[in-house]
Amino acid sequence: MSHIVSYQHLRDFTREVFVRMGCSPADADTASEVLLSADLRGIDSHGVARLTGYVRLWEAGRINTKPNIRIVHETPSTAVVDGDSGLGLVVAPFAMAIAIQKATAVGTGWVSVKNSNHFGIAGQHAMMALEKDMIGMAMTNASPLVAPTFATERMLGTNPIAVAIPANEQPPFVADFATTTAANGKLEILQRKHEEAPTGWIQDKDGQSSTNPHELKDGGALLPLGGDRDHGSHKGYCLGSIVDIFSAVLSGANYGPWAPPFVSFLPLAPDPVGQGLGHFLGAMRIDAFRPADEFKSHMDNWITRFRNATPVAGEKVLIPGDPEREMETERREAGIPLLEAVVKDLQEVAGKFKLNF
């Protein structure tokens, strides 16, 4: 059974929760917009379903709702931002705005962030660049759930990469993907449905292929994109590692197995190698390379040509961002479906802050 809630109602409720947690009205507005962009775009695992998780992290003293987010080092095209333990939902847009400013000044801007928390969906931050005729990029490290090729130990997060590229008449190209075969959210769906996972998504505690979606509870791990060595899992391991290093080693955050867990009941590593989680955000001004109109009309051509590539019988060739954009149109109109369990969580959060949901 699912409940349909309007975007506006969910947005107002979420904003108010962040205010009650101590966020400024402006920060609560940003945080609720970023969080709910996941629900709008159909990435239900990263949206309002996580609100209770953020509340618990705040209760555990791991989120500072009045952070002094600031640049601690910079050059004309780079900066390191200290998120001061703030919500990643607020820290990442702050950092992306700096990347955009630097791109405006010198062509590109690149910001590595330390001392942050989970930032919602990467695509939302990357897309901030589009209206400025820039290419946007966003990545983050995350709780260690992924085993490198040939390892049984969980060393990396699902470490997503997002790249948003503007077009002219066509909608933008927006890639946003975990560097694993399947995101953890997809496993959670299988768990709820009591279904098996395809091979290549997970391994058991000994590193053997498994189809049991509960394997992570028993010491198993998610697999890097590729699945196994024969199918290029070393490439997914490379990608997840690059995200980890750009986000955390470059900024001074915790990297690899030291990355702080999202769930508040898991302890932080006793021997941190940095501060909080890390992100990496980038912006490249199109006209730092060629006139924006020229580029965007070639992007129209690129997108049209790929969308019209000969399809496999009965299938349709998609452009990155197509499914999420269609979902957003639908859900802004028809509302956002919430699972019973999510509604219960939100009611619990409402009770905590004496709000109605």
Next chain:
Amino acid sequence: MSHIVSYQHLRDFTREVFVRMGCSPADADTASEVLLSADLRGIDSHGVARLTGYVRLWEAGRINTKPNIRIVHETPSTAVVDGDSGLGLVVAPFAMAIAIQKATAVGTGWVSVKNSNHFGIAGQHAMMALEKDMIGMAMTNASPLVAPTFATERMLGTNPIAVAIPANEQPPFVADFATTTAANGKLEILQRKHEEAPTGWIQDKDGQSSTNPHELKDGGALLPLGGDRDHGSHKGYCLGSIVDIFSAVLSGANYGPWAPPFVSFLPLAPDPVGQGLGHFLGAMRIDAFRPADEFKSHMDNWITRFRNATPVAGEKVLIPGDPEREMETERREAGIPLLEAVVKDLQEVAGKFKLNF
């Protein structure tokens, strides 16, 4: 049967071939170094085995050995380079040097290149940044052999990505991989051995999974990293597309199915959308983010921790770049093994230029 040839002999021969094709001594030196870096690092498909391919492209008038390689547009952190149909083996190092100069000045440098040709292995260009205490990146588009998810048509190249990151006491992290399940070179090896390919590497002309390594000759295609939709092939398709757009749409080169083929017997697209092939090169100064010594000692820690991750029984956890570095040490000492077919090709090239091999 394989022949072992010393690096020095192969290097001298290759340099002389480039000189006879009309390259300046300096360009011939660079081109031979870049081409042979593939043989040294064990990526035999991209090394001297391709020398005859470059010669044929030159004979077909598609390579200009006296190019006027130049910047056609720039900002403090970006440039577009016109390769003037030169050897990618020469054009890419020229562009990477500009990226490094710009990073020296403003923190990062990003160069998109048009009107070039195949540039050898991406990793070699990315690694140019290491000795400057910079992170290096290199990517290129290539002949269309890869079908997007749900397509039967070949729209993208194997479009590799390389990222090189310096450490202190540990050797550098060097990732260099095609954005497909398996590179075309691996299929060629199976063809020669008359062996089947694993599922997930290729599809037939109707988009059905195939294990026949000759499938490309019959209208089949390589598959994006992930293999199929269930295993994340849409992510590999995203990666290949990003490489194509950064390398070719940003610079004004041919993109997607318009990318010029490496083999001279295939015609160029009759309706080009740009000039030649495209590359994208980047450099980020470490100390544009944090002190280089601090970063590099954390990289030592990252590398050591990952190398010591609990392994699957009987396996060893590797750091990106480990196998290629070990191969290079071995081959610099013991020489480079060449297949009979490659030796014959090189003897034919030798005959053409009245050289000995």
